[in-house]
Amino acid sequence: MEYNFNEIVPRKGTDAFKLELREMFFGANDVLPLWVADMDFKAPPAVVKAMQDRASHEIYGYTVRDKKFTGAICSWLRNQHQWNIEAEWIEFSPGVLPSIMVAIYEFSEPGDKVIIQTPVYPPFYSIVSENGRELVKNSLIETAGYYTMDFEALEEQASDPKTKIFVFSNPHNPVGRAWKRDELKRIADICIKHDVLIVSDEIHSDLCLFGNKHLVMADLFPGLGNRIITCMAPSKTFNVAGLSTAYAVISDKKLKDRFHKRLWAMQQHMGNLFGGIALEAAYNDGAEWLEALKKYLEENALMVRDFIQQNMPEVGFVLPEATYLLWFDFRKWGLSPSKLRNAMIEIGKVAMNDGVSFGAEGAGFQRMNIGSPKTTIKDGLQRILKVRNAVYSR
Ligand SMILES: Cc1ncc(COP(=O)(O)O)c(C=O)c1O
Numbered sequence: 001m002e003y004n005f006n007e008i009v010p011r012k013g014t015d016a017f018k019l020e021l022r023e024m025f026f027g028a029n030d031v032l033p034l035w036v037a038d039m040d041f042k043a044p045p046a047v048v049k050a051m052q053d054r055a056s057h058e059i060y061g062y063t064v065r066d067k068k069f070t071g072a073i074c075s076w077l078r079n080q081h082q083w084n085i086e087a088e089w090i091e092f093s094p095g096v097l098p099s100i101m102v103a104i105y106e107f108s109e110p111g112d113k114v115i116i117q118t119p120v121y122p123p124f125y126s127i128v129s130e131n132g133r134e135l136v137k138n139s140l141i142e143t144a145g146y147y148t149m150d151f152e153a154l155e156e157q158a159s160d161p162k163t164k165i166f167v168f169s170n171p172h173n174p175v176g177r178a179w180k181r182d183e184l185k186r187i188a189d190i191c192i193k194h195d196v197l198i199v200s201d202e203i204h205s206d207l208c209l210f211g212n213k214h215l216v217m218a219d220l221f222p223g224l225g226n227r228i229i230t231c232m233a234p235s236k237t238f239n240v241a242g243l244s245t246a247y248a249v250i251s252d253k254k255l256k257d258r259f260h261k262r263l264w265a266m267q268q269h270m271g272n273l274f275g276g277i278a279l280e281a282a283y284n285d286g287a288e289w290l291e292a293l294k295k296y297l298e299e300n301a302l303m304v305r306d307f308i309q310q311n312m313p314e315v316g317f318v319l320p321e322a323t324y325l326l327w328f329d330f331r332k333w334g335l336s337p338s339k340l341r342n343a344m345i346e347i348g349k350v351a352m353n354d355g356v357s358f359g360a361e362g363a364g365f366q367r368m369n370i371g372s373p374k375t376t377i378k379d380g381l382q383r384i385l386k387v388r389n390a391v392y393s394r
Contacts, residue, residue, distance in 0.1 A: 245275025
């Protein structure tokens with residue numbers, strides 16, 4: 001089947017976060033929205049059809065998620081990631097962030113330390129520090145745009161008896177790494193040695209590009225046992241983030257029971273009727289659409305790379321191993337982070353996520369979402385070029 005990712009689907013009038021909150025975040029409503037990690041593509045036809053069919057029933061009361069739901073997840077993980085799980089390991093959650101929050105509440109106490117690897121998805125900061133835990137930043141190491149981990153620092157941070165949890169982003173948002181086996185092994189060894197629980201956020205796992213493969217930490221290292229919770233969702237993969245449907249996979253029964261109890265205590269267990277419908281349709285019938293999507297995203301990423309090489313070779317950019325989020329290094333333009341941000345908004349009229357919102361390491365960077373038709377991405381690139389021309393004509 002052909003899927004038309006070139007189609008411009010107007011989002012105006014749909015209350016899209018990406019559009020409606022531009023004034024709040026950028027102080028302008030006329031900026032091209034290349035921020036927020038959702039895509040401007042229609043969900044797979046199978047998902048749309050399943051939701052339309054269900055909508056036509058006209059009663060939308062409380063529902064349960066049964067074997068169809070867990071069965072779809074089991075086969076998806078087996079087919080996509082060669083991960084064989086039991087249905088009993090799955091716990092529904094309304095989002096990956098809620099899953100992380102439940103884990104933080106259940107498996108750490110106020111004042112305990114939680115490690116994150118910065119620069120990273122901004123809510124990782126607030127979910128730790130605004131819930132009374134102490135944030136420990138394990139800075140990634142950047143070398144010519146490619147990011148690796150500082151294992152020495154990680155080991156030292158994990159060895160602190162107050163450190164209870166490591167919230168891990170794999171693949172990593174925003175640096176686009178799909179972590180390799182030897183990197184995952186070092187983390188697993190450190191966390192086993194120092195008894196630190198890994199909350200592995202694998203929300204972008206289905207979006208590995210350019211032949212990279214997602215490796216599921218929990219599957220690779222069964223020795224982690226009761227020290228790992230894997231958080232996944234169809235939301236990024238199939239562009240259904242507004243349906244609030246995710247899940248955690250926990251093979252250790254005691255750990256799973258505690259997670260389950262806390263999820264219910266926090267009243268996070270009900271979920272959204274349409275989310276379950278979408279997950280099942282996407283996981284059962286969306287694999288072909290996903291392959292086509294990844295191909296389109298690769299084309300977009302290559303188009304961006306070529307444009308940068310030809311028009312602004314000083315901008316640092318490495319093709320992502322995964323995700324539809326590109327991480328640009330504008331430091332050579334010599335602007336302060338706030339001047340860079342303002343120039344993008346005021347001169348370029350383009351809204352990307354500001355690098356510093358991911359942490360101090362993001363100063364001078366911007367994150368662009370390429371989950372849009374090529375014409376939109378081209379428009380975005382021209383806007384960035386306009387900023388560059390203004391900077392270089394000073
Ligand atoms: C790494 C990461 N985790 C979690 C989320 C949000 O997940 P959810 O909407 O399921 O809470 C995002 C969204 O961009 C993300 O990039």
